[in-house]
Amino acid sequence: MDYFTDSRDEANRGAPGDEMAKNIYYRAWTEPNAHGSGYVAFWAAPGLNPAVLRDQDGNPTIFPTEAAGELSAWRRMAEVMNKPRSELRSGKPERYQKMSGPEFASDLQEVGITPSFFAYLYGTSQARAINWIDSVPGEDVPHPARILLGLFKADSANIDIAEAITEKVTTERQPRRQETG
Numbered sequence: 063m064d065y066f067t068d069s070r071d072e073a074n075r076g077a078p079g080d081e082m083a084k085n086i087y088y089r090a091w092t093e094p095n096a097h098g099s100g101y102v103a104f105w106a107a108p109g110l111n112p113a114v115l116r117d118q119d120g121n122p123t124i125f126p127t128e129a130a131g132e133l134s135a136w137r138r139m140a141e142v143m144n145k146p147r148s149e150l151r152s153g154k155p156e157r158y159q160k161m162s163g164p165e166f167a168s169d170l171q172e173v174g175i176t177p178s179f180f181a182y183l184y185g186t187s188q189a190r191a192i193n194w195i196d197s198v199p200g201e202d203v204p205h206p207a208r209i210l211l212g213l214f215k216a217d218s219a220n221i222d223i224a225e226a227i228t229e230k231v232t233t234e235r236q237p238r239r240q241e242t243g
Contacts (some may be wrong), residue, residue: 090135
């Protein structure tokens with residue numbers, strides 16, 4: 063038995079090995095335990111591979127009823143989805159050094175843009191950009207923000223390009239570079 067597929071949903075499974083493409087819904091389910099009595103529980107969320115509920119030793123947890131397994135799977139999914147990314151346990155540690163709040167603020171100043179304008183270009187709120195500067199726990203500066211600032215430092219024309227791209231897809235009034243920095 064493959065503990066990463068749901069045999070009841072064969073028509074919507076996508077290409078073999080393409081687990082993330084299969085998961086466009088939030089869902090939890092159980093499968094009969096292939097090695098004995100009980101049920102094994104699974105959960106899946108958009109953008110994440112399906113996951114089996116496991117005990118502390120890494121073995122699939124066996125539930126006495128389908129309902130108990132499904133409820134536990136929903137709870138686990140909610141727990142994972144509500145954690146800040148920095149607290150999630152993953153198979154491989156991130157290999158890049160996280161950007162600190164003061165580094166982020168310094169780079170903004172160096173490229174000559176405000177946190178508000180950066181937030182607009184990045185597609186986040188001004189409050190979140192300020193949280194990055196203030197190093198609020200759970201609000202780490204995302205690595206793509208470092209990349210974007212690096213591109214802005216490499217050539218200030220990249221700021222104009224980013225602004226033009228963002229303006230094309232923005233429907234509400236937005237801060238303009240000349241108004242903010």
